[in-house]
Amino acid sequence: xxxxxxxxxxxxxxxxxxxxxxxxxxxxxxxxxxxxxxxxxxxxxxxxxxxxxxxxxxxxxxxxxxxxxxxxxxxxxxxxxxxxxxxxxxxxxxxxxxxxxxxxxxxxxxxxxxxxxxxxxxxxxxxxxxxxxxxxxxxxxxxxxxxxxxxxxxxxxxxxxxxxxxxxxxxxx
Numbered sequence: 001x002x003x004x005x006x007x008x009x010x011x012x013x014x015x016x017x018x019x020x021x022x023x024x025x026x027x028x029x030x031x032x033x034x035x036x037x038x039x040x041x042x043x044x045x046x047x048x049x050x051x052x053x054x055x056x057x058x059x060x061x062x063x064x065x066x067x068x069x070x071x072x073x074x075x076x077x078x079x080x081x082x083x084x085x086x087x088x089x090x091x092x093x094x095x096x097x098x099x100x101x102x103x104x105x106x107x108x109x110x111x112x113x114x115x116x117x118x119x120x121x122x123x124x125x126x127x128x129x130x131x132x133x134x135x136x137x138x139x140x141x142x143x144x145x146x147x148x149x150x151x152x153x154x155x156x157x158x159x160x161x162x163x164x165x166x167x168x169x170x171x172x173x
Contacts, residue, residue, distance in 0.1 A: 029161035033091035064090040073135035087111040103162040109137045
């Protein structure tokens with residue numbers, strides 16, 4: 001398969017995301033690292049990418065391509081599902097620097113895309129299998145129907161996933 005960048009999602013409140021909170025909404029913690037993807041290339045080899053490009057050991061992004069070679073759980077998952085793309089956050093120092101000491105330089109999965117069906121899978125379609133293979137999947141904070149901004153703000157305030165001493169605060173969404 002060819003590299004496929006992650007779908008860009010605008011901040012809440014912008015016209016481009018009007019209606020995104022309609023229906024069932026899966027809410028997970030946001031991690032402030034660098035967007036990354038793992039998939040199988042046309043020869044069936046594990047390939048890595050960043051938000052905008054294919055990565056190699058020579059043209060890497062903060063060491064993610066080198067790290068990807070050790071993502072045995074994701075490799076096994078992609079061997080079972082060669083038409084999937086596994087998206088996650090490669091946790092490196094970015095804007096937020098108060099993560100737990102052992103959280104850094106790991107791949108945290110937040111989405112899976114099925115290229116055959118041309119759709120993102122629901123978390124219940126991939127989470128358990130990836131965890132069983134030893135991969136790290138960002139846990140869901142909530143599954144809500146037609147959530148309000150007030151509900152989202154309350155969840156955001158309580159987010160402590162991987163946080164060392166600080167609690168997330170409402171920012172510019």
